[in-house]
Amino acid sequence: MYRFLKDRDGGDLIFKSLLFFSAIFILLLIVAITITLIIQSIPSIKHNGLYLLFGDIWDPVSEKYSILPFIIGTLITSILALLISIPFSLSASLFLGEYLEGKRISKIIKFTIDILAGIPSIIYGFWGLMVLVPLVRALEEFLGIPPLGIGIFTASVLLSIMIIPYTTSIVREVIKLVPQDLKEAAYSLGATRFEVVRDIIIPYTKSGIIAGILLSFGRAFGETMAVTMVIGNANYIPKSLFAPANTMASVIANEFTEATTDIYLSTLISVGLILLIISLIINSIGRYIIGRFYVRG
């Protein structure tokens, strides 16, 4: 049977080229995305200059655009969301990665958390609007402040619920990596579980936890729909915790289709550019730290 003694297939070359060019294409894609945003932002940068970052109002009518209200809005909501969520996600991570590691019930909880992570942002937003907002309104009445219900506080609480599953999944994996013999050495010296957590686990996983928090921060930063629905769509620098505001993502969501002039549109695109840059930086640092952790750990 000598019929197959010739390899007539030139297919290898084509296939390998296909693979290579696909990979190059991905690279080009990212570059193209960044360049597109930069180019479309140029009119905005020319028109607004430094006022874009340091001014105090966003007024499409007078064509004065400052993103500062939104930067502040984004920062406050993200940081607040982080602060609220950290006790919960760290607890859940310890719960799953240490206390109940390997037991059946941890699978149920993990499943629950994964479901929470999979709920679309818009549904969180809708639920927030229907449930959280009236609750916050009641709280505001109780505190004697204008009962708007929407605002920074509501958005932060909603965001914190959303990022808990995300943080938990990252930190849980990191906690599971603590070597068993290290923990056993501590136990054999009479340490309580709490002490093992405090003195062995946390120091060992510190960089992993930091990375998890950083990545969650990046996630909260770019979160759009849920925030848009409960933050109140106000374009002023928020004066209080319960004031309505906007984040960089939510102002784009609210106003992009209303942008009447080219400068207006370009400015919104420049907001997107800043979002891109910040999220790239945060994610890169976060992934770098996590990468280092896994290599060493």
Next chain:
Amino acid sequence: MEDQILSIKNLNAYFKDFNAVKNVSMKVYKNSITAIMGPSGCGKTTLIRCINRLHELTEGAYSTGEIYLRNQDILKLNPIVIRRQIGMVFQKPNPFPTMSIYDNVIAGYRINGIKLPKSEMDSIVELSLKRAALWEEVKDKLRQKGVFLSGGQQQRLCIARAIAMNPEIILMDEPTSALDPKSTLKIEELLYELKKEITIIIVTHNIAQAARISDYTAFMYLGELIEYDRSDKMFTNPSDPKTNEYLRGTFG
């Protein structure tokens, strides 16, 4: 004088800087079973992986020298074509997990896009399975997935797969070391029959196996070919003292 089918001349195989096979020259005779034995790390597996050009697929691995199959230096030919003429059976059976027993046997043709009429495929499958001493056990379940067989059966399936390509030579890398004695015996028996049509080169660390089945034996140590002779001579009266030591079990 027996017919020479493979002539290895000054073969050196490298993993980056490490010289795993050092200047080996030997002739393999047609329709014989040639065993290559030696302690772990002596280069015997690397040697046969040079013959079917698998060695060079490892990052940084290459070889120098010549290997003549009949009159052509296979180190200079298209490796794909070589592998269709020189089959291989591995230490751990590796049937294709997504394919049925039937498709596994005929895999060489299927994967390579060679279209055959069904009747021809059927007869190839039946013949190959028979020569691999597996036909009786699987003839009623040819459509089942190959991975559901026992270890010994999977290995015979891999042998059938190699046979189906109608190769000149089949290389075997410790084919029975992962199997139980019963399966090992079955395979050794089928090799006796197989060698009448296909030349077999078998790497083994099992001295008794080499003594049992081979016509010629090569002994390697630290990459060098220490001795190569007819098996009946080598096992009763080895020429090299190292061979003697190895056979007596006093090293390796």
Next chain:
Amino acid sequence: MSGDRMEYKGYRRRRLIDKIFKATIYGLSFLLFLPLFLIFGLIIKNGISHISLEFLINNPKPVGEAGGGILNAMIGTLILMITSTIIALPFGVLVGIFLSENSKRKYALVISTIVDVFQGIPSIVIGIVAYIWIVLPLKKFSALSGALALSFIMLPTIIKSTEETLKMIPYSLKEAAYSVGANYHRTILKVILPASLSGILSGILVSIARISGETAPLLFTAFGSDILEYNILKPMGSLPLLIFNYAKSPYPEWHEIAWSASLVLITIVFIFNLIATIGENRWKIKF
């Protein structure tokens, strides 16, 4: 003797702290159940009232008219899913193959990292890019631009899951293919890929689940529509967009519809994720 007593007292204190800590951990963790029940429970409770066959196979009616359904949004979501998968799938799988085959090279590491970082780009920014690339030149909103944005969001997941699955395939399978004289592309396409189908498929299902709930990138690409639309060059509705619009509105009837649409949406997301998880284990080829 008194030394023993002091140690014992200290130990009691440490035990107490340990117990309190454990209670806190357990308590906070179980509190996680709370939002789940609140969210899911409410969606089911409020949403179930409108769910009926008519709801699923009719288009929305204007405000004030009774009845109406979410058909256009569901068809829109379906079409967007299919279109974005068609765009992202071949591309993602090819890159995944490339990354796993060249995993030891430096440039592969670079591309892999870039893909990871890609994943963190806010979806609304992707929407802006799709707007600039397709909506502006075509001068109108279209499902195509929305599908493009969604495909960008799907890409990192498909690439990663393909890469991870392929990396787990033992080298012995490749060797088996080479040993019967298969060349490179046939080895990959006819032997390695079929063995990796479970992982690749579940990666696809997971990313479909993800994009079915995406709203932000569609706000100014697919834009939304009240009518039933099949043409991908026209604006198109989707479930998340419908929920967004109805939720923002002042009409209570529309809020009710939004609850029901939310129920439908999370059911879809849940089912896709479930199939992905179960499927990955069921269809997995074990070595």
